[in-house]
Amino acid sequence: MSNSSSVSTSSSSESTESDRSKDGRLGGEGTSSGVVTSGMPMEVVREVRKDPPEELEESNWPARGGYGWVAADVRDQSSLFRWSRLLHSWLNCTPVMSKGVNGDIVSLERVSAVDRVCHGQEGATEKFFYMYMCHFSQLHVRLPFDDFTMGVLRALNVAPTQLHHNSWAYLQAFRILCESLYLEPTPYAFLYFYDTRPRRPATWLSLISHPSISRLDAFSQSFKHFKDGYFKVVVKEGGKSHFLNADGSTKFPFSWTNNPSRYKDMGVEELSASDKEVVGMLLKFVDKLPTKGLLRVYNSVYPIIDIEGHMAQSGKKKLALFQSLRKEMAAKAKAAGKADVPNLQESVVEVHVHGGTKRKAELLPRPGKGKDVKKIRAAILGSASGAGSASGEKLPEAGLIELPKISSLEARP
Known part of the structure; x- marks a missing residue:
């Protein structure tokens, strides 16, 4: 259902302001407003929004007290x-x-x-x-x-x-x-x-x-x-x-x-032994790590590749440290049989290969680091399939163990 009306140029801004004050954008009924094109008012039809009466009535409820704190x-x-x-x-x-x-x-x-x-x-x-x-x-x-x-x-x-x-x-x-x-x-x-x-x-x-x-x-x-x-x-x-x-x-x-x-x-x-292990490991990083970059990993199909890419953006030393710590902690966790440790999986990162050639990822060059960063990224994305067995099977890529796939696009049950 919709209604329409023509309004003058002067009433157009008044109508728009009125709509805003009534919160028509989100709640109440929609109305029509005028739009001026080439000096002439044009009619615009806006759909009337039908909200349940009980939801509209709630605006008359008294505010809840007791929250002065x-x-x-x-x-x-x-x-x-x-x-x-x-x-x-x-x-x-x-x-x-x-x-x-x-x-x-x-x-x-x-x-x-x-x-x-x-x-x-x-x-x-x-x-x-x-x-x-x-x-x-x-x-x-x-x-x-x-x-x-x-x-x-x-x-x-x-x-x-x-x-x-x-x-x-x-x-x-x-x-x-x-x-x-x-x-x-x-x-x-x-x-x-x-x-x-x-x-x-x-x-x-x-x-x-x-x-x-x-x-x-x-x-x-x-x-x-x-x-x-x-x-x-x-x-x-x-x-x-x-x-x-x-x-x-x-x-x-x-x-x-x-x-x-x-x-x-x-x-x-004040920390427990397990707390100290986590703190000690993270303190080995000298510079700050990118919070936004790490959060993007939750939307990534290949989390470790993306994390290493962010490390590479900060320079070879940070990437090398991250890879070294991963290798050390993976060996330690497996030796201790800690199957409940996050990321302790046997699956490897799958690398896309097109026509038997390695996919290259381009990064924007950074002063003094551009070539090194590109080389690092290319190494990360290198496919192990080129060194496959005689049967043509893809061999695992050493040192890359996949995080649980976490995707914000997955459908809710």
Whole structure:
């Protein structure tokens, strides 16, 4: 159904401004506005959006009180996903669940017009927590969380939406870096590299890098346009084991807390033996590693090739160190029989070969490094098939063991 009307040139801007003030872009009924072409007003037909009456009525509900301990910019921010059709449209094109996980463990639901991301479980009949859209679209977070992620949230005593997105990026990059080196990522090894300074009133908690030991650069200098993109993740019966303990308590804070943990200058003596192994290994890198580059690996078919490509961009020495550490840790893990160590697999990176010739990857030259980087990249992408057996079988390429394939394009169950 649609309606139309002609409006004058002067009323065009007024109509547009009115539409914006009414939030017609996201919620209420659409209207027609005028567009001027060659000095003459032209009629534009805009579709009338039919939102369920109950969703429209929610705007008249009273605001929830008792959250004065939360900063005003958090309390005052409503969500785009108060409209069910908008949430459904977004979910149709963005994966949320991990590969192989039944999507029925959670229900992804809109929020009401008066719900805020800092609100707790008051009046809820089922356990739920909020997530932001960009957790999945930009940072490649997937549900359910793994033990490392839940451990970090517990240690910080924050809900998922209470941890700032740059800090989530650090967490995601730290995990992929550890897995590429056959290390088990642990919460306190991760937090060793950061301080926290919770503020009052409560706002998004940021991890502050130690300049002397930081090994990951910032994902973004200013992470914008995320505050209005939250929705509910409701835990269903089949998902309780993923998110709840045996006694029914949550494995991490589901709602915002008024007392996030404060960390400052954590000492090595506070770490366990496994924590120290992770920290010691990462401290062997002298320069910072690219957080954005590591996050792109979650969308890669060949993670190790891409990681080594990022290392090569920083120079031969960093690439050589990474390859040496991988080889050392792979041998150590296999000798110890640690089959549960991430990335401990026998499959090798598959290299595309076209017409029996090696594929070449071009990188933009960098001053003083361009030729070396290209040579390194070509070596990484070299196919072992040229040295195959007499039977024509492809032989493994030494030293390249594949990470679990993680793709943001995989379909949800």
